[in-house]
Amino acid sequence: MARAETRTHPDTADAALLEGGRVGLSGRWTADQGAAVEDAAARIAGSAAGAPILVDLSQVSRLDTLGAWVLERTRAEIEAAGGRLAYAGAAPEHRILLSEVKLRAAEPAPAPRGRLYGFLEDLGKRVVGAKSDLVTGLAFFGEVVTACIRVAARPGTFRGTALVNQIEQVAFRGVPIIVLISFLVGGIVAQQGIFQLQRFGAQSFVVNLIGLLILRELGVLLTSIMVAGRSGSAFTAEIGSMRMREEVDALRVMGLDPIEILIVPRILALVIGLPILTFLASLAALAGGGLTASLYGGMTVDAFLARLQAAVSLHHVAVGLIKAPFMALIIGIIATIEGFAVEGSAESLGRHVTASVVKSIFMVIVLDGLFAVFFAAIDF
Incomplete structure (x- = not known):
């Protein structure tokens, strides 16, 4: 086989056909020689004709990712046509680059699937993810319980100042917004109840409606949702920021347990603060319902209080207060788990803060439903 005509410029990428099915490459096989590289690769592929080819790289002065990729693409085309291509004389750095850009067999395009299949697949992934979250939550809850037992066994190690600070942040500073929103919601519920019940001449029963609804369900549910959005997101952001700055790892290096230092005070503050906020919200x-009943229903304050006393009893108040610590525990566990899951980017922090709020609100509503079923079953 005669040598093919070579290019005049010594740095231009070229492929010369030699004797015995050999091809000698020369010049720079780099991105700035893209046209020459493609032309030389086309000549290599055209000379194959199903016969094995040995490509000599000893005269290649420079090889970059583009040149290596073109060579590997050409090799794949020749092998797909039934031929064979091998390299010889390559410098060590060229062999490494060729091995890194080696083309893999293209995966066949997935067959188109219907919407029902995609929906079921997504549902399955979410179920598996929910199971993983449940296992993680139970394991984390076990660590928190263990840390609480250690703190109870060694009270001197407990950081009371941190607990007081967290109670201030969760309960004291949360009172204005929670009381305001609860007042407005109570007024709205009473107004709608009066408008609907007055059709039957039973607007006075709006006291029974708002009394039972607020004390048993709405007070604790509204408070828990607001605490999840306010304090739960703050816990996730604080712990996530500490993770990003490696402060949690620094605590471990100093021999301190991050669960005892960061988690126990926050969860205890929620467990203590949420029942207080629930009571104030109720x-x-x-009060908002009584004001609305006075303005829209013409009911005096004395009549409202008398009917409220007849409609509700102490166990209705207890129902809402019993739920509060459990909801606080759920919010604290989810918020701190998401905080510890934050990685090193602001995007990760925002994603986990959002997940913390969404999961907490969802679990609060689920837990409230379970309590409603339980109390109905025991007639409480």
């Missing part, structure tokens, strides 16, 4: 909602 009072504010009843």
Whole structure:
């Protein structure tokens, strides 16, 4: 086989056909020689004709990713046509580059699937993810319980200042917004109840409606949702920021347990603060309902209080307060888990803060439903 005509410029990528099915490459096989590289690769592929080819790279002065990729693409085309291509004389750095850009067999395009299949697949992934979250939550809850037992066994190690600070942040500073929103919601519920019940001449029963609804369900549910959005997201952001700055790892290096230092005070503050906020929210909602009943229903304050006392009893108040610590525990566990899951980017922090709020609100509503079924079953 005669040598093919070579290019005049010594740095231009070229492929010369030699004797015995050999091809000698020369010049720079780089991105700035893209046209010459493609032309030389086309000549290599055209000379194959199903016969094995040995490509000599000893005269290649420079090889970059583009040149290596073109060579590997040409090799794949020749092998797909039934031929064979091998390299010889390559410098060590050229062999490494060729091995890194080696083309893989293209995966066949997935067959088109219907919407029902995609929906079921997505549902399955979410179920598996929910199972993983449940296992993670139970394991984390076990760590928190263990840390609480260690703190109870060694009270001197407990950081009371951190607990007081968290109670201030969760409960004291949350009172204005929670009381205001509860007051407005109580007024709205009373107004709608009066408008609907007055059709039957039973607007006075709006006191029974708002009394039972607020004390048993709405007070604790509204408070938990607001605490999840306010304090739960703050917990996730604080712990996530500490993770990003490696402060959590620094605590471990100093021999301190991050669960005892960061998690226990926050969860205890929620467990203590949420029942208090629930009680205040219920009072504010009843006040809003009483004001609305006075303005729209013509009911005096004495009549409202008398009917409220007849409609509700102490166990209705207890129902809402019993739920509060459990909802606080759920919010604290989810918020801190998401905080510890934050990675090193602001995007990860935002994603986990969002997940913390969404999961907390979802679990609060689920837990409220379970409690409603339980209390109905025991007639409480």
